[in-house]
Amino acid sequence: MESLVQLAADPTAWAALATLVVMEVVLGIDNLIFISIITNKLPAEQQSRARRIGIGLALILRLALLGTVAYIVHLTQPVFEIFGKGLSWRDMILIAGGLFLLWKATKEIHHSLDPDPEVKAGGGASLGYAAAIGQILILDLVFSIDSIITAVGMTEHVPIMVIAVVTAVTVMLLAADPLSRFIAANPTVVMLALGFLIMIGMTLIAEGFGAHVPKGYIYTAMAFSAGVEVLNILGRRAKQAKRKAA
Numbered sequence: 684m685e686s687l688v689q690l691a692a693d694p695t696a697w698a699a700l701a702t703l704v705v706m707e708v709v710l711g712i713d714n715l716i717f718i719s720i721i722t723n724k725l726p727a728e729q730q731s732r733a734r735r736i737g738i739g740l741a742l743i744l745r746l747a748l749l750g751t752v753a754y755i756v757h758l759t760q761p762v763f764e765i766f767g768k769g770l771s772w773r774d775m776i777l778i779a780g781g782l783f784l785l786w787k788a789t790k791e792i793h794h795s796l797d798p799d800p801e802v803k804a805g806g807g808a809s810l811g812y813a814a815a816i817g818q819i820l821i822l823d824l825v826f827s828i829d830s831i832i833t834a835v836g837m838t839e840h841v842p843i844m845v846i847a848v849v850t851a852v853t854v855m856l857l858a859a860d861p862l863s864r865f866i867a868a869n870p871t872v873v874m875l876a877l878g879f880l881i882m883i884g885m886t887l888i889a890e891g892f893g894a895h896v897p898k899g900y901i902y903t904a905m906a907f908s909a910g911v912e913v914l915n916i917l918g919r920r921a922k923q924a925k926r927k928a929a
Contacts, residue, residue, distance in 0.1 A: 700843045703834055707851030709902060713883050714741055714826040715855050716876050717784070719863040720791065721815050723873075729812055734859045737819035742852040744827040749834075749844055759832065773832060774891040780825030781887030787818065788880040795874060825887070875912050879905055 715738075722733040758776075761769030770778075830851075834844040866872050882904070886896045 696840060696843060699840070700846060703843060703847040704850050707830060707834065707847045708854050709898070710826065710830050711741075711851045711855045712902075712905075713879075714822065715859060715862060716879055717787075717822050718819055718859065719866050720873065720876055720880070721818055723863055723867050725812060725815055730863065731860060733812065733815055733819070734863065735856070736816060737823065738852060738856050738859060740816075740820055741823045741827060741855070742849070744823050745830060745848045745852065746845065748827055748831040749841060749848065758828070768893055770891070773828060774893070776825055776828055776891075777887045778891035780822060781884040781889075781891060783821060783825075784880050784884030784887065788877045788884065792874065792877050795877075829887075869912075869916055871915070872912060875908060878908075 718734055718737045722730045722737065725733055758773040759771050761771050762775075763770060830848070831844070834847060866876060882901065886901060889896050
C-alpha cells in the first residue's frame with residue numbers, strides 16, 4: 684500500500700499513466716473495429732452480447748498477461764532463425780494474427796462484392812455465434828500480447844499498466860455499440876473498415892519480420908480516410924434531405 688501511495692505522489696507516474704492510457708486506447712481501436720464487423724454479421728438479438736463477451740475476453744486476456752509480465756518479456760527473445768532473421772514467439776504470434784486478419788478481411792470483401800444468394804438480405808445469420816466468439820478470441824489474443832508488450836516497454840509499474848488497460852477496455856466497451864450501429868447504418872464504412880483491417884494485418888506481418896512501422900503513420904492514414912468518408916456520408920445525407928424537401 685505504501686508503494687502505491689508513493690507511486691500516486693510521483694508526477695512522472697501520472698505522466699506515464701496518461702501516455703499509456705492514450706496508447707492503449709489507440710491500440711484498442713484495431714480490436715474494436717474487428718469485433719464490430721464480426722458481431723454485425725450475427726442475428727440482431729445476439730450482437731450486443733457477443734460484443735460484450737469479446738471485449739470482456741480482451742480485458743481478461745490483458746490482465747492475465749499482466750500477471751505474467753516476466754514471462755511476456757521473454758516472448759521477444761529469438762527462438763529460431765529464418766534466412767538469418769531471428770523470430771521470437773511474439774513475432775510468430777504477430778505474423779499469424781496478421782495472416783488471419785488478411786484472410787478474414789479478404790473473405791469479407793469478397794462476400795460484400797459477391798454475396799452468397801442463399802444468405803438473407805439482413806446478413807445476420809451468415810456467421811454462427813460460437814464461430815464469431817472464436818474469431819474474436821483469436822484476435823483478442825494477438826492484440827492483447829501487442830498491447831501488453833507496448834505497456835511493458837513504457838513503464839515498469841504494474842499498477843499503472845493495470846489502470847491503463849482497464850481504462851482502455853472500458854472505452855472500448857462504451858464505444859462498441861455506437862460504432863457497430865454506425866458501421867451497420869453506413870455500408871460503405873464496412874469496406875473502409877475492412878481496408879483498415881488489411882492494413883493492420885500487413886503491419887502485424889511486417890513487425891513480425893522485424894520491420895518497424897511507425898504507428899503514427901498508420902493511424903494518421905486511418906483518421907484521414909475516416910474523415911473523407913464522414914464528408915461523403917454528410918454529402919449523401921444532404922442530397923437525400925434535398926430530394927425529400929423537393
